[in-house]
Amino acid sequence: MHILLTRPLEDCSEMIIKFKSLGNQVSHLPLLRIDKVNYQEINFSNIKGIIFTSANAVKFLDLKNINKNFLCFCVGSATEKKARSVGFQNVIVAEGNVENLKELLLQNFNQKDGTLLYISGETVSVDLDQQLLKEGYDIKRVINYRATHNQNFDDKFVNQLKLNMPDMVYVYSQNSALSLLNFIKMHQSESLWMNTNLMCIGEKTSSILNEIKWKKIFLFNPGEEEFLLYKI
Incomplete structure (x- = not known):
């Protein structure tokens, strides 16, 4: 084949x-060609959880000041593998789509637990941050890469x-x-x-x-x- x-x-x-x-x-x-996007330094003092919807989001994140014990939500197994490879330990993984990821977040992270950090590309198929804001979550989105057409x-x-x-x-x-x-x-x-x-x-x-x-x-x-x- x-x-x-x-x-x-x-x-x-x-x-x-x-x-x-x-x-x-x-x-x-x-x-597609994947390129890093420069972003403002992140204040991690109030962050209690982190969301990755692609392995590229992990790849292009400056990890030196991040607590690797954060509750880490990953969209699928490839993203989970990348997150674990850079040291994240407390990982919850969905079955490859953002809808499942949202349900896992609702089940495992309370709105009162603190701020969620959402790391993503410039273009997303689902506005996960906006959906979670409507659910009462405090969430900060950081764009750290973009995809351009070859x-x-x-x-x-x-x-x-x-x-x-x-x-x-x-x-x-x-x-x-x-x-x-x-x-x-x-x-x-x-x-x-x-x-x-x-x-x-x-x-x-x-x-x-x-x-x-x-x-x-x-x-x-x-x-x-x-x-x-x-x-x-």
């Missing part, structure tokens, strides 16, 4: 190795992809979906994806790509990628 992965290499290198070990052909098309792609890779279209492509965000749509239109390949299965996180992500004709569209949570191999 030919699988196309679209996340930055750092975020999908383990998956590339795993899929290849299962006998699949894997192509890599990084749709515009330059290797011509040789593009031509090879057109000759050998993937059976599956994984798309992880609305930003990535927009970037993939731009890629398809830029290279005039709209008619070539009819036998490709589109794997998307969430309906909002998949809806961006609805104008392209796919074989089938599947919704998934992070961690279910290998399971999806056996659904097509």
